[in-house]
Amino acid sequence: MNNVLKLTQHEFRDLLRNPSIIILVVLPIFMSKVIITVMDQSGLNFMLLSTWILFAQVMVGIMITGPGLIEERESKTFDALLISPLSKGQIIVAKGLTVLILSLLSQTIVFLLNYGLSWAFWPSLLYMILGGIVFVEMGIIIGFLVNSSQNGSAVSSAVMIIFFLVVTVYEALPNWTYPFFVAWPSIEISQNLNSILKGDGLLLMESLLLPLWIVGLSLWISRIGEE
Amino acid sequence: MIQLTEVSKSFQKKLAVDRLSFSVGKGEVFGFLGPNGAGKTTTLRMMTGLLQPTNGEILINGMNISLHKKNLHAQIGVVFELPNLYARSSVRDNLILFADLYGVTSNRVIEVMDSLQLLERQRVRVDSLSKGWKQRVLIARALLHKPKVLFLDEPTSGLDPNSAALIREYIKIIKTEGTTIVLTTHDMHEAEELSDRVGIMHAGRMVALDNPQSLKNDYGKAEIETEYWQDGEIIKTSWPLADEATKDHIYQLMTSGQMISLHSKEASLADVFAVLTGSELS
Ligand SMILES: Nc1ncnc2c1ncn2[C@@H]1O[C@H](COP(=O)(O)OP(=O)(O)OP(=O)(O)O)[C@@H](O)[C@H]1O
């Protein structure tokens, strides 16, 4: 555990030395403030706070983890870690944890900047963490399956857009399609957040599916890790 | 110290390493030679547990690397073929990370940096260092935890002669401390200068393995080079040292007063390499 924290600390410093990482963390904050303000003024009920929290999750989780891991595999610094006392699992946890912290930072600022600190923050935090984990895990999978940086950025962007876009689209579709969409983690998160922010509390089905995603993706990662 | 038994590795259909068996003794320097693509790096990666052999087993210090990875990783150091350092971090931060992971004191970090003359540059970002300096940082990182076995994949490739010589001297010092060393190189003089024994790989097979002198005796051809006058011109000719007729040629040239110079040219490892691996590119 101690070693995991040492690597996390190093990862954190390394990421913060990289300007493009800072942009990825700040962009959701900036966009949420601008677009929510515009939507408010024009009286539209579209692209709400939940959308932007999700955006921060997907953006930071996938776009930092995936390409970062591929870069590390390409430059072979990953090999240096593998022959250190760290196990493969510890390396993955340390890397995931680092991005998760950045993801929570971005999400929290999006929330506070647009909604202020209220009781709703605390139940929302649960979904920020769960969703944060899901998308970091997706980033890790992309980071292991894709073999070149160029492809990595393309695949990461595509996955990010799909998971983000589905949230802005599904509400416009007829109700009977919902059982299909509820399987998407991004929908589970935004539905719960919307419900919390409206004061309606948590949604059972949507909440239970999220840990399933986390477990499923973890199993996938450990299977890839063994190869 | 290190024992390979019938080790093979194939990538998809390609057989990169083919039934390799050899051992390296404690405190020995073992030099790996072979053309590009012979399988040297692949073998080193299997010996360090980064690749799983398709067949065969590798023991280090009596333990199977596949089964006791973390235990053995504490006892080995690796200088990789590529300078795989954190480019955005300083020399010091690169070393401190691994020192922390190995549980090594900061005094040791300073000691290692000092021995490689890195102290002055410890705050420099690695991506602004030249190749020679990066190589020193790589070596420093591999030595932090005082490994019993050190693997070096082409430690002097691409370095200027002075930097290369400095690194060779350093490797000799590590050897005197009793470290077992396995290194690959394309520099025949380096292999000869550093290695107790040399293994030559070709297309995944070990085609020869012995100390440099025996290899030269077995495969090289020592020659006598002469310069002499003939019909007003200077002629250069070499004759094999081992040939019966050579002494007659020499005797004749010397008694007739034609001889200008006479040198013996001993076989080099490069000759051995050429004989064993052919001249074709692989
Ligand atoms: N990950 C891999 N996937 C597929 N083939 C590989 C892989 N790694 C190595 N090979 C192949 O295995 C063979 C041996 O490669 P290796 O890198 O071990 O050679 P080498 O002796 O180190 O060569 P060099 O002197 O150029 O460093 C090569 O033909 C190479 O193409």
Ligand SMILES: [Mg+2]
């Ligand atoms: Mg190689």
